[in-house]
Every structure is written in structure tokens, then in C-alpha cells.
Amino acid sequence: MTTLVDTIIEQAQTANPSNHSSKDFQSDQDVRWCPGCGDYSILAQAQRIMPDLGIPRHNIVFVSGIGCSSRFPYYMETYGFHSIHGRATAVASGVKLARPDLSVWVVTGDGDGMSIGGNHLIHLLRRNIDVNILLFNNQIYGLTKGQYSPTSEKGKVTKSTPYGSLDYPFNPVALALGAGATFVARTIDRDPKHLQQMLKRAGHHVGTSFVEVYQNCNVFNDGTFSHLTEKGTKDDYVVFLEHGKPLIFGKANDKGIRLSGFTPEVVSLTDGKYSANDLIIHNEHDTTLSFILANMTYNEFLPRPLGIFLDIARPSYDFEMQKQIEYAKRKRGEGDMSALLNSGETWIIQ
Amino acid sequence: MTTLVDTIIEQAQTANPSNHSSKDFQSDQDVRWCPGCGDYSILAQAQRIMPDLGIPRHNIVFVSGIGCSSRFPYYMETYGFHSIHGRATAVASGVKLARPDLSVWVVTGDGDGMSIGGNHLIHLLRRNIDVNILLFNNQIYGLTKGQYSPTSEKGKVTKSTPYGSLDYPFNPVALALGAGATFVARTIDRDPKHLQQMLKRAGHHVGTSFVEVYQNCNVFNDGTFSHLTEKGTKDDYVVFLEHGKPLIFGKANDKGIRLSGFTPEVVSLTDGKYSANDLIIHNEHDTTLSFILANMTYNEFLPRPLGIFLDIARPSYDFEMQKQIEYAKRKRGEGDMSALLNSGETWIIQ
Amino acid sequence: MTRKTKSVEDVTIRFAGDSGDGMQFTGTQFTNTTAIFGNDLSTLPDYPAEIRAPQGTTFGVSGFQIHFGSTEINTPGDTFDVLVAMNAAALKVNLRSLIKGGSIIVNTDGFNEKNLKLAGYSENPLHNHTLADYSVYEVDITKLTSLALQDLNLAPKIVDRSKNLFALGMMFWIYHRPLEPTIKWLNEKFSKKPDVLEANLRVLKAGWNFSETTEIFSVRYNIAPAKLYPGKYRNITGNQATAWGLLAAAQKARLTLFLGSYPITPASDILHELAKHKNFGVKTFQAEDEIAGVTSAIGAAFAGSLGVTTTSGPGLALKTEALGLAVMVELPLVVVDVQRSGPSTGLPTKTEQADLMQALYGRNGEAPLPVIAASTPSDCFNAVFESARIAIKYMTPVICLTDGYLANGSEPWLIPNYDQLPNIAPSFPTEPDGFFPYARNETTLARPWAIPGTPGLEHRIGGLEKQNITGNVNYEPENHEVMVKLRAEKIARVANDIPMAEVDGDAHGDVLVVGWGSTYGAIRTAVQRHRAKGHSVAHLHLTYLHPLQKNIGELLSNYKKILIPEINNGQLIHILRSQYLLPAIGLNKIQGLPFRAEEIEIKIDELLKGNTP
Amino acid sequence: MTRKTKSVEDVTIRFAGDSGDGMQFTGTQFTNTTAIFGNDLSTLPDYPAEIRAPQGTTFGVSGFQIHFGSTEINTPGDTFDVLVAMNAAALKVNLRSLIKGGSIIVNTDGFNEKNLKLAGYSENPLHNHTLADYSVYEVDITKLTSLALQDLNLAPKIVDRSKNLFALGMMFWIYHRPLEPTIKWLNEKFSKKPDVLEANLRVLKAGWNFSETTEIFSVRYNIAPAKLYPGKYRNITGNQATAWGLLAAAQKARLTLFLGSYPITPASDILHELAKHKNFGVKTFQAEDEIAGVTSAIGAAFAGSLGVTTTSGPGLALKTEALGLAVMVELPLVVVDVQRSGPSTGLPTKTEQADLMQALYGRNGEAPLPVIAASTPSDCFNAVFESARIAIKYMTPVICLTDGYLANGSEPWLIPNYDQLPNIAPSFPTEPDGFFPYARNETTLARPWAIPGTPGLEHRIGGLEKQNITGNVNYEPENHEVMVKLRAEKIARVANDIPMAEVDGDAHGDVLVVGWGSTYGAIRTAVQRHRAKGHSVAHLHLTYLHPLQKNIGELLSNYKKILIPEINNGQLIHILRSQYLLPAIGLNKIQGLPFRAEEIEIKIDELLKGNTP
Ligand SMILES: Cc1ncc(C[n+]2csc(CCOP(=O)(O)OP(=O)(O)O)c2C)c(N)n1
Ligand SMILES: Cc1ncc(C[n+]2csc(CCOP(=O)(O)OP(=O)(O)O)c2C)c(N)n1
């Protein structure tokens, strides 16, 4: 049976979509985030890289849950679904399984994606459905005006925790890896170039891609990431992961990360003790290494890794589902409803 | 305010509880699992080690969700709560936070705990509330008569997947580690001694302990773990993790695991190439190592690790909550309701 | 040697044994053969509670009841005429529903010390007066089975597993049913297991020959074929009919069927059945929970599939927030709730009708949606098909209610002609000029179903209140009221698109029995018995619970008394009382079991005699 | 220089400005001072939608309305007499509710090119005839503020943030209110920020002096203190009253209060408030979602705490399955639903009463539980306290309904004497002999609350059907029916334990207006206006939605017509129609806003004139 959808898809082949410039991806809705919100930059970068993906905008769907971040789809001139709190990943799974031809993106927050939506997130990562997840991590519930979130640091004082929070935060990268993700990256709102790279890489990865985006909420959690973005400090507090390259950082590229036993430590490259050869060489395809690097995250003595932790190839669930359907059709022939109704034991009454 | 509960707790001090033998932990309900089910052994071992914990049975609570495994509490002569599907970990969190004086255990299945209950599970692990989680992993939905579960191997043919399942399974140990667990272990129904050890260690750990128990469902998934339990094969397919000891296995302890780069590999200890000194020495307190060992799980060329992957000390959430309350009382004085009602701006109408 | 042959109108048989004794298989085979033979019938499988029980115990008893005859059969029978008991526990559990004077065929081997103890018999009921009122046929089925297979030296397991075929053979003989259909079925099923096949065939025939040659059964029975509406029939269970109805609707609409579901008793079989038909392009997604089940289906609907989710009460409870979203984004969605006994986990394997209020009102805010109920196993096909038709035409989620009794029960089904099924014609807009996501069709008030992949129709939807027509997020007070009313009016208009309700019986009279769902058979039988006695009693059975058909109020007003039997504590009765301000009277049974026609018959008597509460 | 002073009975003022202008603070200060002054009052804060809007835009406007007077005040006022507009957008948004002839005090600096454009004014309304019908007072508040602070050379931010105090100073002068309370408050608040303190104090006084010295305001107003019931008062919002009511109930019962909650507008402030009171031993647990919120509370209840969960509509939808469990295990639990506009995400910051049906019926199976509603901000204290009392005494979950309007609104509250609050006396059994988890108290039918830690009372509970008395898992048909009826009867008996309902007005008459929840003030005002005209109209306001008080049916029967105003599409009306078969008439407003007394007044008129639909 050729479905009505097949027809739509076919017709669309002939259309010549206008998505050459980032402008083409700006919707007519005016953006309603607080002035100074990190979300603006992420939106801008997303709109900038979209044309490079070379996918007609009518074949792109942005799905979100609820939160400031989840307002994102309204501002993209693509198809969009602002669903309910925590369910974006599940809705997106349905969209992609129904329509493997579409490019499906999820925008979620640390509350939407890691608190109420944690289960759907880890299951999507496990299944490896070809969906791109952007988790805007501002370590706070913005939309509900400032409660702590599952990524807030322990002891955080917020409206809901006047005496300080008691929970240990999730490390989204580690959680994603633990769930069996095939693509895991981290980037930050204030580094447009890097942000763009990560979004592109996510877009190109087949299977679920998970990108944690550090995002400043200047109203309820201002400055959480400033040490990672301020001129004075960022070179010492951030190490960029680049495939095949040693982990070097510092203003003068004068520091590196090496392993002593299994524990990463910072070494100086200037005191003659160690050279680049002693350092961890990043390998995007090494699962174990990805865990080691993920574990650097909350270690105050180590710089924060940004970049791609892991990128491995595995058939996506949606692809396998298509294969299975084709196999069934080959094996049993295209389904025929009357035949089915009349199959098995039947009898005639005169 | 001394609460009514305080009074109950006080009275109980004087009671002399009868929980010296495992018999004392057997309830009057007859056990209704299929003959041959692995759950019987787990129940027996749990009842066996309970006396050793030295906790009066009236201070022990078993909480479960829904599933064959979740019938467990009915058979324990302790307090028990057979809650709803997937929520045991959340119910147990409430029990423990309300009553830090109780010993709280969760019994859940791979469906109950990893499918519908995945989110509550990872959040409990993150928070490190002092609850002991036993996940009976039979890689199937038993109670609903045999659908595949999030831990079933890819391609599994079940009632709900006649053409084979498409999802990659969770590795419960890796997921727990990714969520930030402080105690993670794996054991198996058919090895009573090891099972008992693990249960005891879990019981003694302060903070959340997570124990994955491989369990045979002889009706809907018979033999999934037989290679790990059968005389002929188990020595070659299982490696036991023991703190401070090298990873050695094989009928004649003739094989070991070493790391080449970050990847574990099997080496022979007999061909003179390698000795015990070249092998991974297990360290229960090394987070990175725990990930490396967890990743061995689905690698067909490596034996399956059983034992304690990680055991690190971190203050538990329930302890911190108590501390916070005491601090608040010290700082602001024991709460006084009339004082509160009359606090702030008030005025009198004559 | 010849024997008496009695002709009877209908018979009810109960096959009962241990979970392992294959009673469901035996019952199903007897059912198919009886169907093919041309009797009308109705069946009721009765499994033990979910957790396996120790062999031979009373909780371990598995039963299968079939009521068949030469007349119209509407229920599996309140009581049964014949009990086949493979062990003592089976006798213990079922005896109370056997009619006095009924027949019992027992496998004597199932009455040894151990069996008796497990069943809780202090002494063997076969040897005391327990069964004085019944005609008992003692057969050592186990022994006879092994004798029949002696020379094959098969694994004891295989031998033991075949003994149900001996019983089947005997029943076929007693009721003059052909062996061929079963033989055919066995040949297909065990083509790859010649030894099992051989064993089964031998034992089946052994059972027949044993009856034929020994004197044990003095009578055989004739049950003439029923005067069923001519055509081609098959036997079908409620869950199978549900799965096929969904499939048929998707095919008609030329849409891909997407099922997002999480297993739950008694709904799982719908997922299992649909998963078999990947060659129809069906996409079955076993989600991590019910919320993912429904939200993935909503996502699929947004993308242009027929989104479906199937569950039971506790699952529906979890889906309520998402159903509110479906109402707000106005996408087609079919939600099947196979009701079971609640509240909470309740009695998972038992039936109930207690989710009606949840289906109608279990959402935050004003979130009306159509609710439809199936009344017999085969009617599940029509109910879900109609649900899909309405969902697509009106761009709305629809809840279709069935229950455990329908789901597992079966009946002969006049196979519908696929081409003659109602048309379902969704259309995806493609024209950008003047496109607005929330502009509405004048008659149906449905919004356009514009799907991703359509150039120029890029748009955003979501759970926040929408501006009328444009669909933009909007917080204006007046707009909100307009939209709430529009959403309600849209659903109300479904009433213009469905047939008027019809009563079965006189148009005016003393008592109208109003039912919905699986009470159909019992009510129909009870009403027919009264009408046979010349009482002025009629039956109105509701398929549409919301919106109600336009003529319901008028129909109700034509009777002196209204009786509403429900397998719950009174739910439909609230709706009708509040809607029509009529003093309807409820008859409620909350035992996880269907009504017995007799129970309704008696209540109608009361009302006719005028001694009402 | 002397000026005219007018005495008036009541005044309504609306403070409006940009989100950043501190209008909520200004309103709150004016409210507290007015309360202390002894007027009766009612307030309505009106925030912009959740997402921050660009400065100066109409979506960015934040408003605070206060209605105060020397007589009884029941609503924040349908319209207002005075509008304080800090910028053009504030004027634009609010002008339509200002009474003709009303006064407008504008900050002229907020009307520059940019502001006008953002507000969507093509030309400056101050300079054309837009405001012809009003008396407009133009003050360059921004400039005057900076002048007052000139010599302090403070950060511009601080200067800008102080301008609302200038407006406050002016209003205090105009309405003869003392500055002291605000001065006191500022001193406490900014004790650690001397420069901010200095700035605020100066500007406050500057506003006052400016009014005193310039001729701009020709009249001052006297509003005499109201004749309120004598006693000690405080001002309180609905959410604060809810939090304190829960705290009080736990203290009375000598239980630890455990709150398992997930943030959601407009309920979050209850969590915030309770989290401040750890010194009461309160345990607040911000769960990962609503399901964990309610299930952790159920776990805490099992362990002997007062389990509470707080949420709004979408959250309640997620809790429904767990509520079924609470019904089955019969543990005390208080569920607070601060209703907001739905369906789905709807209008999260707007109010509605559309969760009633969900509260009553939104669960699978037969799962009845008590439902209670608060009718004013301070009444939230009584409503949750009563909910807790019933939950504990009857061992049942109770749903307590408030809404966004009550949650954020405030009113003066006669502070209750804690010692005179009703007693709550749970007791935990300790005696093993004859203990059965499901044995019941004869009067209440409550089961014993046996908690872990009690030697000899070890037992298991769960969501499967329970055997009567023993509480063991049980699948017997009869037992299930017995238990369903017992659970229903237990809730029905709550009706024996609550006061009879009383009408406000004549015991018999033409029109009875029946309301529930936050419509109280508007209905009361409307009914009073009619009674003032000598019409025979009465008001019945329901606190108990389930079970209904025993005398409701009788009360309803005493009036010719029944009017039921609701902020939904008609929900209570279904309950009363179905229960009492009375043709009640609905008045429904679904705009995310409370009723204006006038709207109800007019409808009553219609009914009195007899031209009913
Ligand atoms: C079912 C439900 N529960 C709670 C809420 C309230 N809520 C909306 S967004 C949100 C959290 C937002 O935090 P995050 O996901 O981090 O997004 P951010 O605003 O920080 O970008 C919450 C609790 C809701 N809308 N629905
Ligand atoms: C809300 C809800 N959804 C679904 C079910 C049906 N159900 C009961 S147990 C179960 C899964 C059981 O699998 P697992 O947790 O692995 O336990 P096992 O039986 O294998 O020990 C399911 C799907 C339910 N009872 N409640």
C-alpha cells in the first residue's frame, strides 16, 4: 500500500525549498526569553548551521517539552511540537519511527530532560533512534522561577531549598554514556564556533546524538558557567576534546591531562617533566576513555572537558524497524486485509 | 515536638525481637512463583542473611513494584509494601526519608525497575538515600507472560517481538554507575554463597546500594544465564571481582584480564607470557575502573564480572536531611505554631 | 452396537484442569470445530491469577467454558451442563456452577492422595456422596493415554501433554463433532515435530474410539446447526478483533498504523497480534511505559500515522496528562482501554466496567473527547474501526472501551467484506496560501492535518492555549473561552455523524434496560426471556458514551422504568441521570465477573412487580 | 495650604508597570499598610505569562490590584477607580477596566517614543483624546526620583529600582495612610544594604512630600476602618495559608509533615513556604516528577508521617494511578491541587475550576475519596486542615482544591487561636493480639494505622485487592464486591462527621446560587446586592464536594431556581443534577479570570425576571 504520506513525500521532491540562509529558519514569532538569556545564542547558532545540513526545512521537526528552553521550536521556521513536560524525547521517538525521512531534533532542559523526563531520555539513548537531543543545562528550573534542578550543585540555595539542596547532581554526559549512548558531546552557549561544530556533528551522526549545552540563566542562576566563559579564566578551566589530539589547555597551552593509574591529573608542559606524548590522546571512538573524561566533570582540580566524548557507529532503531518491515513484506507478501480477515479456520452458513 | 512515631520507636527499644533464625523471616503466605523459578533461591538467601544484619525485623521494610519479583515482600516476615509498577524506588525514598531509623529494601525487576521505573531508580541512586535495591534481572517480563524487557538481548523473539526486538539492552551496572551510584554489585540466583555476600555488603553500605541479581525465568526465558551457572561453562564465563585481587578466572585459574590501552583482554597465565602482576587488580573504590569493568558486560570475548564494581563513601541524603533539620532547630528554635501564625505584620481590631 | 442419541437446543461445557493440562487449547479446538459445524456459540476462558500457582492447587485451575447451540447464543452460559475435570482441584473449583443433574467426566488419575490434599478434599469425592446429584463418568485418562502411546517410547513430558486430546476425542464423540479440523490443525502446527504430531493424533482418536467401543457413555447428543445469517464465518476473540479493526481502519485510510504500547493484562494480546503483521507496514513500539506509549503515538500522529495506544485501567490513568495534550493539539489518536478490576492493581485478570468515568473526565481542565464501547468480542472490530473513523475525521483522540471479558472471550463472526467497510478519507493539505493550523472545517470543526514534509506548511503546535485559526500561543481571556467552547462543540458534532440509537423490543413499555459494553449478551438474554413471557421490556445498548446519540432522551422517556445494569458501582447511571433528570435504577455487580442473565432477569421481575428500592 | 478631603466607602486601585518596576512589592506594601490601618480588603496580583517578555511590551506588564474599604470587601473589584501606570504598555493593557471618570497617575517618563512603540501606540495617549473621560495626573516619577537621590551618586540600577517607592509615597498621601509600616519593613529588609535603604526611604518620603507640597492632587481621601470582627489580624495569601494549614494539622496530630512535591505554577509557593520551616521538623522533598512526589508521600504515610503532595492540574493527572493505590492501601494522604487554566499546559498563570471532575473521577476502577475546596485565600488554611483531619481519621487520600486566584490573592485574616483548632488524634496500634491490617473501626470504617517499627505488627499491604479484615491478597468475587462497597461506605460516612450546610439568605426563595471554591466572593457580593434590593435570593457555598453534606438535597428543594456559577464549562452542575435530579442552571466563565460580581448579578436578574434558557 502506498500511503497518503508517501504521496506527500513524493510531491515534496519537486519542491525547491528556500533554506539557504539562516534567515529562512527564523519564524515570525517574537522571541520571549529574558534579555541576556543564553538561549538566544543557542537559537542563533542553530539557525546558522541549519542551512549547512542541506535538509529542506519542511523535512525538519523540532520537538520540545516544557521550560524556557522548550520554547525553542516556536522560533524555528520548521515543523515544531511544544509538547508536555518531560515527554519531548518520547514524542520525538514517535515522529522519527513514523517518518524516518525527517530530521528530528529535541530541545529540552535539565529539568525537562533530566528530572521528569529522565526515563524517556535514557531509553531513547539506549534504542539509538536517529534523533538529535539538545539539552540546555542551566542548572536551574527557569520557567518556574528558580528551583534547583537535578544538575544543580549540592548545597544550592533556591526558592525550594532555602537551606541548600541535598542531592548530588547528575553528570548528564556520564548518565548518557551509562545508558549506552552512541554520540555524546558537551558545548556552551558563549562559544558560538564550538556550539556550531557540535550541532553539525550531532546532525550528521546516525542514531541518537546527545549534546549537553551549558546555558546561562541570567535571571535565576547567573554566572554558573562564567569561569568557563570569561576571558580571564576560561583557558584554565576548559579543555577541548579533539579527536587524535592530546588533552592540552591553559592560556599558553602549557598544561595537559595525563592518567596516573586510572585517574586523570593536570601536569605542566613547561617544567620539563612531561611532554605532549605523556598526555591522554583523545579518541572519540573509545567507550572506556569517554567514561574517564566524563568523570573529570565535577572534579574541581581538573578543567571541564568540552567537545565530543563519544561517537560510535551502530545501526539506528528506525533503520532496523524499516528493515524488519521490508523483510516481513518479502517473506509474507504485502499485507492484504481481506485475505487476513478470511485466513485460518472459516466456514460458510448457507 | 516529640511525635507519636518517636513514642513508638522508644517503646520498641524495650521489645526483644525474635529474629535470630531465617525462619523468623518467613511469612505465613505461601509462595506462588512457578516451580523452578530463580526467585526462590533469592528469597531463601535473603531470609538467611537477615539475622546476620542484626536488625529487628520490625525495623525492616521491603518495598516492591509489580512483577513476579515484586511479590517478594509478601514472603518476608517484615513490614512490606507491594506498590505499583515502577514506583517502588520512589515509595521507598519516602519511607526512608520519613524514617531514617528503618532498614529499607527495594525488590524490583528489569521491567519494573529499568523500564517504567527507570527514572525513579536513577534519581534514587543520584540522591544516595540509604536504601538497598535488589534488581531481579531475568531479561524478560515474567508476570505479563513473556514480552522482552530493556535488558533483553537485541533480536530477542518474544510475544511482542515475533520478528525480534530492535533495542540495545541496558547494562544495569553501567546505568547505575552513570547515574552516580555509590554501591554497585552483580550476583546470580544459582550461587547462594556469593548472593548472600552481596546482600550483606549491600545491607551494610550507607547510601543507596544497587545489586543486579541475574535470575532465571524458567517459564519464559529459561537458560539465559545457564552458561554462567552450569558446571561445565561457568568457570570460563564468569570472573569474580575481589577487592585487591587480580582478575583471574578459568577452571584452573589459568586465565586473567589485563588492559591493553583502555580495553580489557583475556590473557593466558600458563603460556609464560603474562603473570598475575600484569592483570587488572580490582579496586572497589575506583570509579573509573568500575566503568571499565562494567563495559566488559556484553563483550562476548570476555567473562562476565560478578561481584562489587564500586563501593565508595558519601553522606546519604537522609542523613543530610536530618542534619539540616537539626541545624534549623538550633538556628531558629523548635517550631512554634502560634508564634508563626502571629509573626510578621499583624494588627488588632477592637 | 447402537446407542441413544438425544437432540438438544444448546449445551454448556466447562473444560477444567491444571494450568499445565492444556485446557485452553482443548477448549479452543472444541470451539473451532463447533463453529465450523455451524452452531452459534460463546466462550469464556478463565485463567488463574497472574502468578503461577503450584500444580494441583485450586489457584492453579485453568478453565474454558463454551456455550453452543442451534439457537442464538449470547453468553458463555451462567451455569454449565457438563464438567470435564482433569484433577480434584478442577472439580472443587467448578462444581458449584454445574447444574444439578449435570454430567462430570473425571480423569481418575487426577484424584490421587496428593491431588486430593492440594485440592483440600479430606476424602475422595468420587467415593463419597459429594457427587450424588450428578452423573459421573470416571475415566483414567492418564493411563489410557500412555497405553495408546506405549510402543512409541516418547519422553514422558510429551505423553503427559497429550492427555487433554483424549478428553477432546471423547467430547467430540459425545457431541457428534468431526475430528478433521483438529487433525488438520495438528498437522500444520507440528509438521516439524513428527513424534508430537503422531502422539496427539493417536490420543485424539483413542479418546474417540474409547467412547465408541466402551459402554461408558450411554447417550450421544445432536445439536443442530444454528440458523445464523448466511455467509462466511470465523471465530474471533475480542483482542484479535480489536487488532484487526485497527489494521482495517489504517488500511482504509491509507495510513501507517503506529502502535505505541506498554504491556499490561488483559490488553497485551492486541500488541502481540499487531506485531505479527509487519507486512502491513504496521509499526509496533513497545515503549518504556504507558506515557511513552501514548506520547510516541501522538508524535506519530503529528507525522501522519494513525496513532494508537492500547492499555488497561492503570495504564489509562498514566496517560491522562498526554490525552489532554492530544485534545489541545487536536490530532487523531485511538486509545483502547481493555478494562479490568480495580482500583489500583486490583484483580488484574478479572473483568470490570469501572473506567467509564475516568475515560469521560479523567483529565485536567476542560478536555472532552469521544468515548465508544464494544459490546461483544467481535464487536470490538466495529468499535475500534469507528473510533479511528471519528478520530481522523474530527482530529481528536477517541477512547475505545472494551474489557477483559470481551478481550479473551470469543464468538463466531460473520466475516465483513473489507471493501464494504465505511470509508475513511483523511487528506493532508499541501496549499500554503491561506493555510492556518487552527482554521476549521465548517461541518466537523476539525482543523487541517498538515504533516511534516509538506513544503510551505511549516508550523508549530503545543499544549499552551492556541489562538483561534492561527494556532499561535495566546493568553487572551476571550480567546480561551472561544477555544474551550470550540473544542467542546467539535466533539458534540460527532452526534450528527452517527446513527440514531435503536431499542430492541417495543418502542414504549414498562421497563427499558439500558446497558453499555460487555453486558450486552446477558441483558439481551434476560430481556428476551421476559419478552417471551409477554412482558413489555426493551433493551437499549449504548455504543456511544460520548457524545450520546441525539435520540437517547426521547427513547428513555418512553418507558415507565429505566434499569441500568453495570459491572461497576454505578457510572453510566450518573451520566444519564444528570443529562435527562430521569430516576434510573442501577443494578451493579462488582465481582470481576460478567452478569449472569438470570441476575438481570430477576431484577427486571422486581421492577415489573413494582417493588423497587 | 489645606485641601479638600473626601470620605468614601471603598476604593479600588490598580498598580501597573513593567515586570521590573516592582509593582508586586508596591502593591504588597500598600496592602499591608491598609490592612494595619484597619480596612477590609481583597487583592489580585496579575503577573505576566511565565516566560519573561521584552521590557516595555504589553506582555511584560505586571499588575497588582487592591480593593479596600470601610465595609465588607469580598472581591478585588470588577473594575478600578485609580490606575497607577508606570509606562505606556501598563496604560494600554489596563485602561479598559478603569471606570469612566476614574483617575490615572502616570509616570510621564514611561511614555517616550520607544515605550509608545512597544505598547503599540501610534501617538502619545497623554497628548490626544484617549484619556478625555478620566482625570489624568502626569508626574515624571523617574526624574523626581533621581533628583531625590542626586547627591548620593548611587548605581543607576538602584535609582531606577526605587521609583516605585515614589508612586507608593504619593498613594499613601492621597489615601491618608501612615508611612511607618513601610519604613519599618525597609529597615529590616535592607539593614545590610544601607545605600539601598537610604535610597528607598528618601524616595518614599519624596513621593509623599511631592504630593503634600505641589498642587497637583486637589483631593485627599478618607476610608474609615472597617467594622471587622474584633481580634488580631494579618494579611495572608492562599498559598501561604495552605502551607500553614498543613503545618498546623501536622503539629496538632503530632506527626512529621512530609511533603513530596514537584514544582508547578501556581502551586510551587506552597513548597517554597514549607521548605522555610525545617525547624518544625518538616521534610520537603523536591521529587523528580509528580509521580515520585505522590508515591514518596504515600511511602512516608506508611511510615507514620502526614504525607502531603501539592500540584496543579497537569500534575494531578500524573498522580491518578498512585491515588488509586492510596485508596487501596487506605493510608492518609493530602493532595492539594492549585487549579489553573487547562486543558494540557493551557494558560499556566491563569485561574480555573476545571479539575473538579478529575478530582472526583480521574482514577481507574472504583476509587472514591473525599474532595474539599477552599473559597477564599485565608480559607485555604481551614480547607487543608480539614482535609488532613479527614485523611487521618478515615485513613484515606483527600483532594483539596484551591486555584491560582486564591493562591496568589490575599486578604486580612483573623488569626486563629492554635489551641482552639479542632483536635486531630491519630493513634498507632501496638498490641499484636487480634491485630488485623484491614479490621475496621465501627463508626469510621477506618483500618488501623500500624507503622513499621512496631514489634509484632509486621504486615504487608499493596495495590492488589485485599481480603476483608486480614488484608491478604484475595481474588474471590464476593470479597471484591464487599471491599468496593466498604471503601465507598467509608467515604460516605465522612458526611456524618461534618457540619450541615447553611445558606446565606432566606431559607426559602426564588433563586439559590450554589457555588464552590473561589467564586465565593463574587457570588456573595452579587447575592448581597440583590438582597439589598429586597429580592429573595440566597447563597449556598460548598466546601465539601464529596461526600456532599446530608442536607444539600433538602436545601436545594427550597428554591424555585438554582444557579450554579463556575469558572469552567459546567462540572458541579453535573454532580447536583445527577444526585438530586433538579434542573439547575449553569453560569460559566472560561477566561482564566474570576467572575465579576456584576456578571453573576445580571444572571440572577434574568432568572428573577423568569427569562431563563
Ligand atoms: C507535568 C508538569 N509538571 C510541572 C510543570 C512545571 N514546569 C514547567 S517547566 C519546569 C522545569 C523547567 O526547567 P528546565 O527543564 O531546566 O527548563 P528551563 O526553564 O530551565 O529552560 C517545570 C517544573 C509542568 N509544566 N508540567
Ligand atoms: C501501570 C502498569 N503498567 C503495566 C503493568 C503490567 N505489568 C505488570 S508487571 C510488568 C513487567 C514485569 O516485568 P519485571 O519487572 O521484569 O518483573 P518479572 O515479572 O520479570 O519478575 C508489567 C508490564 C502494570 N501492572 N501496571
Ligand code: SF4
Ligand atoms: S528565566 Fe533564565 S532561562 Fe528562562 S528565559 Fe529567563 S534567563 Fe533564560
Ligand code: SF4
Ligand atoms: S514467570 Fe518466570 S519469573 Fe515469573 S514466577 Fe514464573 S518462572 Fe519466575
Ligand SMILES: [Mg+2]
Ligand atoms: Mg533549566
Ligand SMILES: [Mg+2]
Ligand atoms: Mg523481569
